[in-house]
Amino acid sequence: MSIRGAAYIAGIYEHPGRDLPDKTVWDIHIDVALGALADAGLAMEDVDALFCDGTAGFGVLTLADYFNINPTYVDSTETGGSSYLAHVGHAAAAIAAGKCHVALVTLAGKPKSGWQGPSFSPGPEAAFEQVWGMMGAPHSYALAAQRHMYEFGTTSAQLAEIKVAASIHAQYNPNAFLQKVVTVEEVLNSPMVADPLHRLDCCVVTDGGGALVIVSPEIAKKLGKTNAKILGHGEAVKHTNNGRIDLTHTGAVWSGPKAFAEAGVTVKDINYASIYDSFTITVLQTIEDLGFCEKGKGGTFVADGGLVAPFGKLPFNTDGGGLCNNHPSNRGGITKVIEAVRQLRGEAHPAVQVPNPQIALAHGTGGSLGSRHGSVTLILGQEDA
Amino acid sequence: MSTLPNPAPLVTQANAEFWAATADGRFQLQRCNECDTVLWFPRRHCPSCWTENVSTFDASGKGVIYSFTIIRKGAMLYKDAGPFVVAYVELAEGPRVMTNIVDCDVETVKVGMPVEVVFHDTGQGNALYRFRPAAN
Incomplete structure (x- = not known):
């Protein structure tokens, strides 16, 4: 079925x-x-x-x-x-x-x-992960970014391009938390939080x-x-694999193919993508893992406006995403779906509306790239898609 | 160089043996007697074949840095630590373990750097395993 x-x-x-x-x-x-x-x-x-x-x-x-x-x-x-x-x-x-x-x-x-959110009871890994001063998501995602840079030569300037694209979109969203267009230099000059991630590599807190x-x-x-038909869905848990964690990829390597297969489409059919953007590195790895480019080439893919709507190679996060618009409850998944539906309905801001999109993708990443996370890919389309 | 706090880990039934050994300066790993898998973190069942037939051995304490980050400003117990390094160290026996890199300038830490274990007493009957650049 x-x-x-x-x-x-x-x-x-x-x-x-x-x-x-x-x-x-x-x-x-x-x-x-x-x-x-x-x-x-x-x-x-x-x-x-x-x-x-x-x-x-x-x-x-x-x-x-x-x-x-x-x-x-x-x-x-x-x-x-x-x-x-x-x-x-x-x-x-x-x-x-x-x-x-x-x-x-x-x-x-x-x-x-100031609401602190829930506190989950400690898992069996707690004693081996909670004593080293890792206090937040940026620290964990930084580990993934560092390894990706080491293996593939990805640069901070390439990661910054992702924030720049999100900020270009956010300027048209009157509700966006950050509405100012930023440059690569501004991202690189923002304070280092956890090397190699700067403050502007991080999503907003809203x-x-x-x-x-x-x-x-x-x-x-x-x-x-009828213009947001659900075509496909895939989900996966990426974890530490008995102490053999591979920090260079996300669970999208598994959730993506399942969603594409169910939908009967390929990356070439995707007109718009909402890509989970807790951090710039989250986007970069996910784009590679979903197959929009070869593994390790995400840095080149996002450079020179590759993600900028409406005419970039892969128009993404046209609401400004978690990086600029909104990351309610420190969780950006629902807004990913919402903006994908807006695009399919033609209800995105005219400056970033993709012309007559037929098929949109929304991808969520929850948890941490540096330890364990859930990956979910959805593919949505018009009635006749 | 940063001076790090030494918070006591959450000792449980599953990891008590591991943490007790750290008080004697020993970093222990488990190996599955059925499929030879080296386990991380300590547990009752082999996560490759799910047998309970696993044994404990003293590890080499050697490894290389798989990835790391310099946390520029810590929080809570680490708030006064100054910039410090959290890393995954790939042990000679295979597992990649989360830890701190110590006894060096944080700016000199690199992926691939050989490291060796050191122990920092928590005052609670165990010690944190951290790693420093390996002696030549």
Whole structure:
């Protein structure tokens, strides 16, 4: 069984706020749920499936209770920032199996205004990873960047091109946290956080959230929202492999081929891509691993405006991405899906709208490149794709 | 050179033997008696063939730097450490282990550099294994 064409993304909503001290995360969950349902033309009582990550209290139990709805299909898959792309794939599979018809996915968080988020209980690796002063994602992703540079000659200036492209897009997004176009020099001159990653190689820290509504073809047709057909999905966990971690690739080497095969398309068919951009290195490795260029050649691929919409080789993250626009709850997966749907609908900003895109890709990376992460690839298309 | 704090690790049933040995200046690894895989981090089952038939041995304490980062400003216990290095060291026995590189100028650390283990007492009955540039 394939999920190709079995479900549609009919509703999307990205909270416009980036600093929300006066709202609780639960307020934000409701705000984005209502926003996405309104976008779809549906209401809370239409929802029969609920999806959230592992940060929302007791997951779906907390949210179903707070939303006061009675879903009959639930899923709290937790793969960090890639969770929401996994939720889309799982929702499509559930819809294909006849388990549900209207699935709601929500994300909310407030790292900008001080909410600390969940604390997961320590895993068996804790004693061997938590004593060395690794205090945040930049430290871990820096290990991957350093090794990629060593093996392939990737440079800091090439990584900076990714931030530059995101900033070119963000200038058109009035909600973007960073709206100023930056240069390669400005990225390289920003303070070093963890070599080789500078401050401007890192994503923003923002409050906010987003939501998605995934529906069956019958409901999509009634709603008149058929231009984000779910064509393919792949997911994988990349881990330390019994102490043999390979820092030069992501789990996209496994999730990508599965998604492409299910969709029946290749990289040549992709008109737009939302690529998870917690850090510049995340984008570089993912582009290589998905097959947009040869392994190790990502630096050349992103140089000279390769990612700049609408006419670069691979127009990416036209909302400004996590690097400039929004990284709600320190998790950028849901906004990746949202911007891909905007592109397919022709609702991106005119300055960055790809002309008549037929097929879009969204990719999530959650966790750490320096240890273990979840990779999820989605391929979406127009009704006749 | 930075002076690093020596936080005690989270000792559990699964890793108690490993950490106890560090108090004696020994870095131990496990090897699977069925498939010969060297394990990292310590555990009951071989992660290649899932047997419990694994044994412990004293490792060489030698390796090379697989990757590293210089953390320019640490946090919490490391907030006053100054710039310090976190690395993956590929041990001579195969596993790549996360650690700090010490006893050298952080700016001189390179991928591929040969290193050897040193132990820093936590005061809690064990010691952190860190690595320094290998003596010639």
